[in-house]
Amino acid sequence: MFDGLVRTFVPVAAGVLLTRVASYGLELPEAAVTDVLTVLVTAAYYALARLLERRAPRLGRALVSASLTSRTPVYTAGDGTP
Incomplete structure (x- = not known):
């Protein structure tokens, strides 16, 4: 579960940060x-x-998970089968 959460939150945090940096000093009309x-x-x-991550696994993993985890999550069905 940890791996999946990390791989969700890291890209979201990066997207927010990149947007803030890119829009610094710009007067955007609305919060929307x-x-x-x-x-x-x-x-x-x-x-x-x-x-x-497919072409350069180490670089892709670093960008997706900030190297906090090296595993790709495996999701299973309710009965435990992948």
Whole structure:
């Protein structure tokens, strides 16, 4: 469970941080614009990190999990089968 949470929260935190940095000094019209930008940046970051994880596993894992875990989570059905 820890691995899945890490792999969710790290890209979200990176997306928020990247959006804040990219929009620093810009006068965005509404908070909703910032929210949409954050979602788009987060999705792009995650997609890029997952792509890199396939082509360069160490780099991709570092981007997806900040090297807090090296395992990819395995999700199982309710009866314990993968």
